[in-house]
Amino acid sequence: MELSERSHQLDLLARRLGDLRRPAGQAVDARPVIALTGPVGAGKTTLLQALARRATDAGVRFLGASASRAERAVPLEVVRQLVRATPPDDARARLERLLDQGVLTWSDLDDGQEGPARTIAAIGGALLELAARGPLVIGIDDVHHADVPSLRCLDYVARRIPGLPVLIVLTEAPRTRPWHPEVYAELLQPARLHRIRVPLLTLDGTHRALADRLGAPTARSIAEETHRISGGNPLLVQALADDHLAAVPRGAARPESGEAFREAVLSCLYRCEHLVLKAARALAVTDEPLHGALLPQLVDVRAESALLAIDEATSAGLITEGGLRHPAVGRAVLDGTTAEERARLHRLAACLLHEDGESPVLVARHLLRTDSLAEPWMARTLLDAGEQALLDGEVDAALRFLRRAHRDGTDECLRARARSALARAEWRLDPQGAMPHLQGVASAVRAGHLGSTQAAGPIQYLLWHGQIDKAVELVRHLGDRADSSDPRSAAELLVTKGWMATLYPGVTIDHQAPVPARRDPLTIAKVKQRLQGVTMLASVLERGDGGAVEEAERVLSTIGLDDERDMWTAICALITMIYADRLDLAGEWCGRLGRSATVSRHPTPAAMLAALDAAIAGRRGDLTRAQELADTALNQLSPKGWGVVIGIPLAIRLRALTFLGELDAAAACLQVPVPQVLFETPFGLHYLHARGLHALATGSPESALADFQLCGQLMAAWRLDLPALIPWRTESARALLQLGRRPQAEKLVREELGRLRPGHVRYRAAALRVLAAAEDGRDPIPHLRGSVRLLRQCGDRMELAHSLTDLGHAYQQAGDLRQARKATRAARTLAQECGLPLLRPAAAPGRGGPAGADPDVAVLVEGLSDTESRVATLAAQGHTNREIAEKLFLTVSAIEQRLTRIYRKLDVDSRRQLAVRLRLDRPGAMPAERLGAPRKPPGRDGDARR
Template identity: 35%
Template sequence: MKLVERDGSVLRLRTFFEECARGQGQHVLLDGPPGSGRTGLLLDLVRYAEQSGALVLRAEATPVEKTLPFGVLTQLFDSPGVPADMNALLAALSGLPDTPESHNEIHHAFRRLVGDGHPMVIAVDDLSAGDEPSLRCLSHLARRMKALPILLLVTDHAETHGTQPVLCAELYRQPAFHRIPVRPLTREGVHRLLAAELGEHAADRFAADFGDLSGGNLRLLHALIHDARAGSAPHQAYARELLRCVRRGEPEVLAVARALAVLGDSARPQHIARLTGLGTGTITGTLDTLTTAGLLDGTRFRHPTAARAIIDDLPVDQAGDLHRRAAELLHQDGAPATVVADRLARAGEAQESWECDVLREAARQLLAEGRAREAVDHLTMAEGSCREPTLRATVRAELADAQWQVNPFAAAGHLAPSVAAVLADRLGTREWTDVVRRLAWHGRADELARVLTHLKSRQIVAEKEEFRDLSTWLACTHPGLVHPTQPRVTADTRRFTTEPSLSAAAEVAGHLISGLGRDSLPRIHGIIGDFRWSGDSPWGGEACLLALLAQLYGGQAQQALDWCDKLLADPRCANTPAWQAALTAARAEACLRLGHLVQAAEQAEEALSLITPESWGVVIGLPLGTAITAAVRIGRLELAARHVNRPVPDALLQTRYGLHYLHARGEYASAAGRHRAALADFLLCGERIRAWGLGGAQIVPWCTSAAEAWLRLGNRDQAKWLLDEHLARLGGGDSPHRGLALRVAAALGPAGRRTKLLGEAADILSRHGGRYELALVLTELADAHTTAGERRSAQRVVRRAWHVAKSCGAERLCEQLLPEGNPAQLERSAATSLTMAERRVAGLAVVGYTNREIAAMLHVTPSTVEQHLTRVFRKLDVRRREDLPAELHARHPDTRLVG
């Protein structure tokens, strides 16, 4: 082993040996804590002495052999090189009495070994762990060896002499005594050792951390080096070596170490005293020893694996008892509930009533910090300790609330007993409001109706405001699940309650019911800003999610996206998977409405993967709707089909989240050419929105989508009637919804107004809408310019439309705009003189479809196809289909508006 920072000590030891060889007896103490390197120095001198021809007697004292009389001496006389005539003494040692006569006989044996003046080294490692008879004999020798060529070299920690303070001190008072202090390595020494063992690069990388973890203790350092070389579990050898260091000490060292491991950051000398029964002086000395040895930093182990190793070394029942006693004394001293509960959790079970109270309070604090998983563990233990029915019901409800944040599906297992507890009036306001929330989340309509009916019949004055707010929230988020006899309220009848987060959720719901106005959005923005990851109230998450969606419905997608980014970046978010999934779903919808299609698809997929489909409940409609719509617009219809075919809860379409899903399903059906199915979904959206009184929220653009579906089916009158009614409701503002409606209105109105309407739609969507919707409008605008003979304007707009579509990730639309995929080739393409409708017809004719087949595919009459082809032939100067350019063929013919 390479010795680092020990050159001076090595030189002194060799000097003492040389003096010994000249006939001057020497007594040397290598004084340092375990792991300081004192054994390494002893072995270095032993090797030097052996190479010099000296006789070396060596022994290693251990606590296990402390009760074995003459155990150390037996090792010494059993060393290699001891003459055979000593065998009789060696055999007799175990039976010798511990008397002055015996000590004198052993002294003469040592003198015989150096009878010819040959030097001898007696090396004893860890002297204070030796047996008393051996120490008395060595003390007897030390008093009489001044003129003998003997070097008595021992290692010990002079500050703590274990159970032999008098004997060790007597040895150290003898003539020719020399003390060489041995201390843990410095930071520079750690770096030098690592460089020698692992190389300079590794030394630069690990020196600081290894120095902190080892405190310069050589045993711990070599264990860390072993871990680094082996690539084993983090600090595995380190933990084993630290435990070995502790176990080699006196019994009080192990007792104090165990107390420190259990108490952790709460360890104080008075706590250790009460837990171990040791005196304050003993504890102070033991802490000093452990600190000097580099095992502790203050009253803390330097790495959690050390404490775990010490606790794991205990039998399970003893460890549990120690944890429970630690919890009790910390509780009595007023320690925080989370600190006490952590010890109770490690004990394995709660037994006393105060333990249940502590576990519940700790769970509330953990939820407030976003640590739901730990709260679930504490509440699970608390529930198991409750015997009183009402308290047990309350704790179970609290457990369900905490578990919902981690795994809503697992928490659903608590709903049946929670419903029974509500009906038996065993739950308080906070608990029953959360039971209602979870029933709604999972779409359990029958149980929800029973609970609401019961709560309404109780007529408890103190709970009227909470019930009113709860009803408002339900009317907005799960309107189809609310029994017709339940009160339907608006923002005007809202009240603030003792549950501020529920009140905030009701306030947002009221704004959505009554219609989002300019005054609504700043307040909604403030509600998001007030949100904190205090999981002790699930309504905070509900209010925040609803406010984010309100921003999306109100055309503030970028603001919603910014908020989602901020909230999801909070480290506490990952500790509550349910809210992390919901916020990721909101982020996906924001990306979709901004036209970031690829991001929307990725975020929706991520949201769906964060919790299981069963955990999503009816809220799955939000991410699923986004995933379907994004896939359709990107052009991945097979992916959209897989999402459409996923099973969803029966109650989904009775909720606002179902509107997202229903509209997305209609968009998929339209892209797949099933326009009647699409129309049915869009009209069902409208029917639900009107019946639920949510028309002012602009949740999905069902009216525009339905009008376009009517148009594709050839019913222009129905499309125009629906769209005119929609535009009248929107008024003359420049909302994104108006921009969407104007695109379809342009296809329905006079040809002379088409360019004007599409230009207005493009202006609105450029300022307020999503880029995908803008790309659609620009596509129609280019077609209008071409029809009007404005070729240069058409080319300019097509290029812009292509670039916008490309930036969205709308590859399907890009291919429809420019099948060649290169806008720079646009002006050199003969096909640019064609309108979009003519290009679609010509593209299908190029691959051999008949006029009747083309008409069926594009939902027009064969006569219309013939007219388009006549104009194509004239513009391209060809006489027959076979002469049409192959570049007209599009791999994905567009089946949108043709007129």
């Protein structure tokens, strides 16, 4: 690995080594000095070491030394290292005495002052005497750091060795400035110098280097990424290989930059000019490109000097035009920087950016990493950055900025604004997370540190969590302080009161919001937009107004869920489309909003959209999807996090599971704790409605009636008695039918029909179906056909399946078997699509034939299919094959074939034995279970029909 892609350089050195063995004048290249030139970490030292080994193997003496920045001021240190490599004889002793004298001489001279030529000649001459003993190679690593007296002595030798079997091999970093350039230049005169360049590795070279160390399969998988991180610097490639080996037990599939890589990066930087290290730290702190404006100011030099200095790091593969090559390099640089230095650089960067008028977000990123907010503008900048990050949907960044502003800010109004914004940010992630901030916001409002604009969001969160008394108190307090000359504050208070009345229609505030003295057009437009959600919703609930849908679409095209102040308006626009049964349009907009980056990253708006998607699926009759989406919504937030809004997804899930026949799972929804204040909101109406439907399905019509009538009482008290909100009269009529109170049911449903507007298609269809069951002595078919027509119009497949089932039963009672068969088959197809258990007509007791003749009621027997269970039950009740065929819309032959299979499966040979087997042999016996109910667990009623 160490000598990957270095064969050319090794061949050149080998040829020069061979020249030392040739007679004088026959050398291929007579230049006595070789300089291995390349960036830091390129492998120059490794090549010099390889040359030393080859020289020794060839019987050529090698004297080596390594210069360093730390010893540049030590006179003759490099020559002394060379002398130490010679045998301990008289010549070495003489050289050491000369060196000691030379050290004393140069120690008395000022820096840069020329030493006595006699001393240089004596030391140089003694070195030349070594050549008389045979071929000699003198190797100096990092010669650019060599002390001046040593350079003078080497220059003396270089001038006199042409024709002698002596070769001087140096390594240098070309962009590192020598300590005394003029002396350095004398040694490396072009006429005597053979420069061999040592470049960085190519991608292929990186791959081969890794293969030598890690094996070919591993090299293939990580070579490209390793090259991208290292830039082909052999030192960094080797370090990444070391880190990969250390990470293998953890199953690393990519190159990992660990401790070895960090040390290698710092080693490269420490070996460069100090200015390079400063520049690398500045780039790591600012994450700026190479030619950014901050770099020359942070390293405190002119831009040209800074760029010239970091050319060395660029050539070493650490820096590119975009800044530091890779985040791993930046992390390594920062790890090697003290906390104090990092804080200083961040503070300086923040000040420079602030002075240049850069965005608050850019400045705040540096302020976060300072040790203190020493100037007032710093906390203000963090607050502005946090609010901007919120608007941009960057909640995590906003939280970091706002927490620092609140913690270290000294102005109380600023800290109050920061706390209000923190509540807004936390709410997007989890509404429960906003709660700790709301008490502080309330205190700030009372102290006069927050106005209506900043308090609007937190007041909505209080409403979300059911803390209505605190919200009312704050609204009243803001109203007392409101200034009609400030149109924005007055307008914000008006909007807040409007939403409070919508979410808690039973709450009244005996304080009028101030009317703005100045009718600012922009403010008026904003108020109208923010209150559009309320007006659209009222319009569609009261009149089924199609114009409200057009308005909702216009609103959604201009706002989104990025700002929670607009979120309620957007949600109301979606709900408007849902209530208007524009389900395709509502689903399309839910999809658009859900694809935004803001929603996908933030659980609260994502949960709300999932709940609305569930509502759309439920109204389409796609019960399984409705349940799944409701589960998704509920899993996004904790029950406490949902606050009173939990009524929406919980009601959807409860309703879906009920109609799917999963009654135990539905009952579990009722065990989820909900706040009592839920029932002061419209969300509570939906919860009561779903709970009543579950009670109906489980045979508790009294409980169902109580829930439905409670809905009606609340809606009347709130002046929201709108069938499109909750059709409580229709639902109460269903419960009354189960209780046998048909006249009361008919009265209620007729009252409902009288209140419905033409646009309320879905609710009229449901009412007509109930009316068909409630009317005594009248033909139900016209009502049911009207219900089917309307349900096909609005797209509710589940309700359509129920109405078709009733219509098929009505046709059967009227003797129109062809139409009965057609309607019933269509109902069964829809029921299968919706995941419904087999349906049962909603005819009133006593209507529709003799007891026990219902073809949709059967005893469930292990081993029989659903159809076989129906056939077996009807046969056990004494019906002929023809009667069974008519009831089930099958041929007589099909009934005979099924009975044959049933007899075989149950090991019976007559209808009488079949009745005994099904326990229907007693007078007046009825099936104990309904077809379609799950067989496990026992006792679970699967007939979730309405």
